[in-house]
Structures are given as structure tokens and as C-alpha cells.
Amino acid sequence: MHTLLIFLGAGIGGICRFWISNSVYWLVGRQFPYGTLIVNITGCFLMGLLFALILERFNGIGPQLRSLLLIGLLGGYTTFSSFSLETLSLFENGEWFNALLNIFLSVALCLIATWIGLIGGRQL
Numbered sequence: 001m002h003t004l005l006i007f008l009g010a011g012i013g014g015i016c017r018f019w020i021s022n023s024v025y026w027l028v029g030r031q032f033p034y035g036t037l038i039v040n041i042t043g044c045f046l047m048g049l050l051f052a053l054i055l056e057r058f059n060g061i062g063p064q065l066r067s068l069l070l071i072g073l074l075g076g077y078t079t080f081s082s083f084s085l086e087t088l089s090l091f092e093n094g095e096w097f098n099a100l101l102n103i104f105l106s107v108a109l110c111l112i113a114t115w116i117g118l119i120g121g122r123q124l
Contacts, residue, residue, distance in 0.1 A: 002067040009072020017077045032098055033086040036079050040106055043078035045113035050074070052121025 020042070021035030028034050047070065054065045083106055090099035 001064070005064060005068040006072040006075070009068045009074075010076030013073040013076025013078075016073075017079055021079070033083070033090075033102055036082045036086055037102065037106055037109070039077065039079050040083060041109045041113045043074050044110035045117040047074050047078075048114035048117025048119075049121040050117075052118050053124060056122065057124070 017039050021039050024035040024038050050065075050069050054062050054069065058065060083102070087099050087102050090096075090102060
């Protein structure tokens with residue numbers, strides 16, 4: 001059952017990632033990997049929020065929700081592999097400032113988003 005839940009969640013997460021990142025690129029362009037950055041920040045926020053809710057509030061159905069949402073949905077949604085490839089591409093193209101900015105923003109903002117999500121989930 002957990003495998004099926006992970007499979008379903010990952011499919012939905014991947015579609016959400018595609019829609020959100022492409023919407024961001026449509027709005028602001030592709031000169032900087034904003035789409036991936038937004039997906040990673042929102043995914044980290046949701047990871048913190050849902051982790052707190054699932055593990056601290058929903059003990060009875062926690063394992064199933066964890067498989068569906070944390071492992072499946074957010075595993076399919078977050079894009080650190082895309083982050084890595086885009087950052088290396090920036091380095092290879094000589095865009096050192098944008099590459100370092102992407103690393104800093106992705107790590108700092110995703111950690112902050114996860115922390116805010118955890119706090120928010122614990123307050124609910």
C-alpha cells in the first residue's frame with residue numbers, strides 16, 4: 001500500500017512542479033532559475049508544515065500520509081536535482097555570481113521555509 005501511495009503522490013508532485021515552475025518562468029523569464037527556486041522554497045515549507053502535522057497530530061494515519069505526502073508528493077515536487085544541474089550550467093557559462101546566488105538563496109530560503117513550516121504546523 002505504501003508503494004502505491006508514494007507512486008500516486010510522486011505523479012501529482014511532478015505535475016505540480018511542472019505547472020508551477022513553468023508558470024514562474026512564463027512570468028519572469030529564464031535568465032535565472034526562479035522556477036526551480038520557487039518550487040524548492042515552497043516544497044521545503046510544505047515539508048516542514050506537513051511533517052509537523054503528520055507526525056505530531058495524526059498518529060493513527062501518519063504512516064500512510066507520510067508515504068503519500070512527504071515521500072511521494074514532495075519527493076516528486078521538489079527539484080534539487082534540477083537545482084544542481086542549473087547551478088552547474090551557470091558555472092559552466094561563466095555566470096559565477098548567478099550560480100553562487102542560486103546556491104545561497106536556495107539553501108538559505110529553503111531552510112527558512114522548512115523552519116517556518118514546522119513552526120506553523122506545530123501551531124495548528
